[in-house]
Amino acid sequence: MGRTKEFDYEQVLHKAMLVFWEKGYEATSIPDLVKAMGISRSSMYETFVDKETLYVQAFKYYKKVWEKKRTLLRQATSVKEGVRQYFDLHIAGAYDETYPKGCLVTNTIVSVDSPHEEFHQLTRESLNELERLFYELLQKGQQSGEISPDKDIKVLASLLLHLNHGINVVARSTSDRRAAEDMIAAVIEML
Secondary structure (H helix, E strand, O other): OOOOOOOOHHHHHHHHHHHHHHHOOOOOOHHHHHHHHOOOHHHHHHHHOOHHHHHHHHHHHHHHHOHHHHHHHHHOOOHHHHHHHHHHHHHHHHOOOOOOOOOHHHHHHHHOOOOOHHHHHHHHHHHHHHHHHHHHHHHHHHHHOOOOOOOOHHHHHHHHHHHHHHHHHHHOOOOOOHHHHHHHHHHHHHO
């Protein structure tokens, strides 16, 4: 994939990401992408080859943009504070009016009904990575004594993963983020 000098690659990729996030892969057309990115159809094909390749690049870009949430989990010194900071940022992003509702990863999981194995692999890897990060943080908490040794941290990590994506789904249909914030506060108390 060659990158042309006629446009800012990351800015164009950001615009494509927003279109895919809002409309989903299947509903996004090449004209939608070209219009949003502000480039010609030939530049789009020259740079990204096809819609599927552009989607994969936009998905990877999305993960890079939101990497700061995962960094909070990696660098947390307290389990409860790390989970709180992660979900504060996550909820703020899911309900941010400047972005499409929810999350590109969650939207992909619930809307891509296609044989694109690479899409399924990207979402599986994303889910597995996030669950692993929750698990590792909970494990540190057990080692430090912050989390009781009788807690099943594998189940708790799965719970946090599912809450994460549940918040994204609910954010698509309501603008009331208070319920999500209250739910996370209750879960943190359970830890």
